[in-house]
Amino acid sequence: MRITRRNMLRGTAGLGASLAFGRVWAATEMDLGDLRITTLSDGHLQLPESFLIGDLPRDEARAILDAAGVAAGGYEPPCNVTLLRSGEDVVLFDAGAGPGFMDSTGRLPDALAALDLSPEDVTHVVFTHGHPDHLWGAIDDFDEPLFANARHLMGRVERDYWIDPETTETIGAERQSFAAGAARRIELLRDMLETFEEGDEVLPGVLARASFGHTPGHMSFEIGGGRALIAGDAIGNAHLAFARPDWPMPADQDPELAARTRLALLQELAERGVPLIGFHLPDGGVGRVEKGDKGYSFVPEV
Template sequence: MRITRRSVLRGATGLGATFAFGRAWAATEMDLGERRITTLNDGYLQLPESFLIGDLPQGEARAILDAAGVAAGGYEPPCNVTLLRSGAEVVLFDAGAGPGFMQSTGRLPEALAALDLSPEDVTHVVFTHGHPDHLWGAIDDFDEPLFVNARHLIGRVERDYWTDPETPVTIGAERQSFAAGAARRIELLQGMLETFENEDEVLPGIVARASFGHTPGHMSFEIGSGQALVVGDAIGNAHLAFARPEWPMAADQDPEQAARTRLVLLQELAERGMPLIGFHLPDGGMGRVEKNGEGYTFVSEM
């Protein structure tokens, strides 16, 4: 397995350093032999510090963040969409935020273009969960599916949660827009959206693994029997979630269940030495997990 970072100098718009002839896109890649994984930057979130720390012990949490170089006052995690290419298959894990969430997100079509790919080239879109930065990008500005030639796959538990009429009532005021947005986009996808269950092989060599807690039906995906694990938001950051995985995180819808899931995943990843790809982790989200005292450390392989 080989991980590299490369810059693609194409396109008139996008993220990265500006040059006279366009923008520079950095793509982090993992070579798995017959498969190649590339993480594409959909932009970044702009969040208040309270969304990260919540009710955690302020002093200890702030010390961990300071050591990780996270400035006080706000938090801007990257959004890493995972692209897998294998033969004729062009698979996206999650679809980014699209045009309707934050001005700092929705860059996925530009990132694809930097690799000479278009939304029409995508054959599969596999969702980890239904939050805006993962699902909303499946629909374009005109309320039409963006990836018109792709099969769209989501866990049944997750699909059922976002289409349940009780969800907007129970999800809490701060996330009611998430519920409305997810339900509308699932409806717009109509017959294009398929469901799967825990431990299903969603594509050859790609197995769904329940990682509930961040959302009620959040899924991770193991590629090639231990070659890599796409964890989505089950491990949501590279500092607090690693140093104190047992802490309940404000970003998770069920913080206690999410903490149990995170502990299991981190222990397994460390013991197996399996690479992980996290949606909001640094360096394109690719790295490994190492045990560090009572917690863990994210080790980028860049």
């Protein structure tokens, strides 16, 4: 185990922490043969409504959101980090937002603790993409890797995008902090970060699938020979993305490409009937896709 400043401090703070009452964490669990999948809450985002609606036809979008119970004004999607346990492997898909992104995020260490797991127990961190709510939690508030014993894996196209100095210039004003933040955290991970390509079996039972558009190198993962799909943000919410998957969503960096990716995934998942795990989907993020007369719907698996 790597000794880090955080570990040393935690050692001295341990007594106080052990006296505190633990919070019981709602987790959604699914067994796929000898693989166990648990979704853990990192908290939720607090976003303006414009993040959802942007330039979309407002009345139509608002009607879909009203029907889904999403109040006007703000948007607070959940953040579900997926934990996969298989043999000795303790694998996280994404690392949450960590300290210092939003007050309402960064709960992943508590969620792990509720399962009697510590960050040191994690053997692999596999990233869907490099946005703050997925990557920043890999680095602790001492600028050290939180999952000190883990191999970290990111799609090569995605890694190359975030370490490219030009990304800060091209990403647009509203996401400039994303670019600087990702580059800094990838630099802090240094030789702990490995890359993979689409089609690679990144771990036994984990196959990488390109799902570009939300970010330039966004990856999804087929689990257990296609028995579930970890979609990350390729299907980013349970309302607009399902009702009107063809719409270019403001949350996506390449809205047109992301819409094509989303539509293809929804069609395929509805046909295959396999569970989908989405980072910002409700009720723990696990559910199935149903095709309706118009668009699709998300059926939580609870």
